[in-house]
Amino acid sequence: MGFLDYAPAPESRGILTLKDAYGLFIDGEFVDGTGGTFTTISPADESPIAEIALGSDADVDAAVAAARRAHTKVWGKMSGRDRGKYLFRIARLVQERARELAVAESLDNGKPIKESRDVDVPLVAAWFFYYAGWADKLDYAGLGADPRAHGVAGQIIPWNFPLLMLAWKLAPALAAGNTVVLKPAETTPLTALIFAEILQQADLPAGVVNIVTGAGATGAALVRHPDVDKVAFTGSTAVGREIARTVAGTGKSVTLELGGKAANIVFDDAPIDQAIEGIVNGIFFNQGHVCCAGSRLLVQESIHDEVIDRLKTRLSTLRLGDPLDKNTDIGAINSAEQLERIRMLTAVGEQEGAQRWTAECAIPDKGFWFAPTVFTRVEASHRIAREEVFGPVLSVLTFRTPAEAIAKANNTPYGLSAGIWSDKGSRILAVADKLRAGVVWANTFNRFDPSSPFGGYKESGYGREGGRHGLTAYLKPALAAPKAATPIARRTRKEVTR
Ligand code: NAP
Numbered sequence: 001m002g003f004l005d006y007a008p009a010p011e012s013r014g015i016l017t018l019k020d021a022y023g024l025f026i027d028g029e030f031v032d033g034t035g036g037t038f039t040t041i042s043p044a045d046e047s048p049i050a051e052i053a054l055g056s057d058a059d060v061d062a063a064v065a066a067a068r069r070a071h072t073k074v075w076g077k078m079s080g081r082d083r084g085k086y087l088f089r090i091a092r093l094v095q096e097r098a099r100e101l102a103v104a105e106s107l108d109n110g111k112p113i114k115e116s117r118d119v120d121v122p123l124v125a126a127w128f129f130y131y132a133g134w135a136d137k138l139d140y141a142g143l144g145a146d147p148r149a150h151g152v153a154g155q156i157i158p159w160n161f162p163l164l165m166l167a168w169k170l171a172p173a174l175a176a177g178n179t180v181v182l183k184p185a186e187t188t189p190l191t192a193l194i195f196a197e198i199l200q201q202a203d204l205p206a207g208v209v210n211i212v213t214g215a216g217a218t219g220a221a222l223v224r225h226p227d228v229d230k231v232a233f234t235g236s237t238a239v240g241r242e243i244a245r246t247v248a249g250t251g252k253s254v255t256l257e258l259g260g261k262a263a264n265i266v267f268d269d270a271p272i273d274q275a276i277e278g279i280v281n282g283i284f285f286n287q288g289h290v291c292c293a294g295s296r297l298l299v300q301e302s303i304h305d306e307v308i309d310r311l312k313t314r315l316s317t318l319r320l321g322d323p324l325d326k327n328t329d330i331g332a333i334n335s336a337e338q339l340e341r342i343r344m345l346t347a348v349g350e351q352e353g354a355q356r357w358t359a360e361c362a363i364p365d366k367g368f369w370f371a372p373t374v375f376t377r378v379e380a381s382h383r384i385a386r387e388e389v390f391g392p393v394l395s396v397l398t399f400r401t402p403a404e405a406i407a408k409a410n411n412t413p414y415g416l417s418a419g420i421w422s423d424k425g426s427r428i429l430a431v432a433d434k435l436r437a438g439v440v441w442a443n444t445f446n447r448f449d450p451s452s453p454f455g456g457y458k459e460s461g462y463g464r465e466g467g468r469h470g471l472t473a474y475l476k477p478a479l480a481a482p483k484a485a486t487p488i489a490r491r492t493r494k495e496v497t498r
């Protein structure tokens with residue numbers, strides 16, 4: 001170990017009290033499913049963590065029935081104020097059990113503990129606090145007085161932010177008065193199941209939230225279930241398309257949060273040191289398993305060499321290894337399957353003529369790992385410039401003028417996010433205005449806040465999560481708005497009769 005090396009600082013797994021096996025969470029109880037089980041493993045060393053139930057069609061049916069009963073009898077009748085109290089209670093329990101949730105998330109997903117501890121779990125609590133505040137204010141959601149919940153929401157989430165995606169889905173759905181059946185990703189079910197224990201602790205009425213673990217087929221059963229009123233999905237564009245086809249013509253409401261291939265645009269007047277940190281955060285945060293990752297760096301030609309030199313120097317200091325070590329910057333790739341896809345696409349990048357550079361770092365013997373990688377001389381037609389790698393791989397392109405930067409940034413089937421680095425406010429506003437992306441960050445990247453809407457253009461999907469916009473995805477306008485009643489007048493009447 002060298003003079004400036006870090007000693008290992010592993011977070012203890014001792015805080016976890018995991019079961020050997022987890023059932024499905026249906027109607028407030030953990031029950032054995034009828035579809036068998038599978039094992040969830042730690043991607044850092046491939047060791048088994050727990051046996052997980054594989055939800056069958058019959059299990060999905062039981063979960064939807066429980067959600068329907070809970071909606072009809074309890075949750076759909078409860079006042080917004082009382083629903084809010086449950087959400088506040090859940091938010092506080094997440095904070096109380098934050099360390100445990102962070103350790104479980106890093107164990108099951110492979111992400112560095114400093115990210116699950118400082119980003120994922122605090123945002124989970126923030127999302128519940130934020131939507132708890134909305135529960136008694138739905139008259140102001142922009143849909144007229146007394147908007148109605150859809151009823152039963154079927155929600156399907158990916159593996160890259162398991163607990164955070166759960167929060168993005170559950171918090172607005174519950175605040176709006178829906179009940180839920182949620183399907184976590186096959187490789188990362190653990191924190192959703194610990195979260196189910198939190199729901200029991202919070203005394204949430206049985207059936208309001210049901211968690212059915214399983215694989216793609218379990219998700220498909222949920223999407224086509226006739227008694228699901230609303231489908232919310234986050235994942236790949238391919239599965240999103242399939243879901244859109246399945247629900248077409250059924251009257252189900254649907255929102256899709258899909259992939260991205262974001263441009264991170266660095267102008268020659270940008271504060272370079274900050275831009276380097278922003279580029280690193282943009283693509284190497286969460287091993288690049290981020291739908292809105294800044295995976296395409298567009299750098300102004302005049303500063304290209306300087307930016308790339310500095311970037312390589314910075315990347316050489318990143319520490320790859322044990323996700324539970326507090327000093328780790330780059331954790332494990334979530335699955336063997338995802339690692340295979342990253343290897344395939346990076347090999348194609350080389351074949352197509354881009355120049356590959358990989359940070360030197362020791363790769364652990366077991367588990368799934370990929371060292372931070374940068375491709376220069378990338379052309380817009382290369383697959384690594386067009387397709388989502390969903391890994392720690394940056395593709396660098398250059399531009400000369402703002403118009404060229406905008407044209408290149410928009411030259412993608414996706415449109416989820418983008419970044420702009422410049423010292424000039426007027427340039428940032430002018431460029432942001434022309435980018436076809438749902439979120440544009442200026443002199444920062446990968447910032448999330450529950451009050452800010454997030455979602456895509458084009459093949460990145462439709463619908464928004466976060467903020468008031470995210471709430472409206474879970475509400476229908478009132479059946480017949482009373483004539484002269486403004487939201488405020490109506491609200492006052494309700495307060496008086498309460
Ligand atoms: P995926 O295969 O689409 O999986 C997402 C979820 O859908 C998982 O729970 C998956 O179950 C389930 N699923 C698979 N096939 C299904 C089907 N036919 N019907 C219903 N559900 C099905 O995506 P992934 O590869 O795991 O996740 C990475 C992708 O998600 C990337 O493309 C990324 O950009 C996107 N993503 C987008 C956002 C956003 O907010 N826009 C956020 C995060 C990720 P299994 O896991 O069991 O297969």
Ligand code: MG
Binds near residue numbers: 040043107108188189
């Ligand atoms: Mg796992």
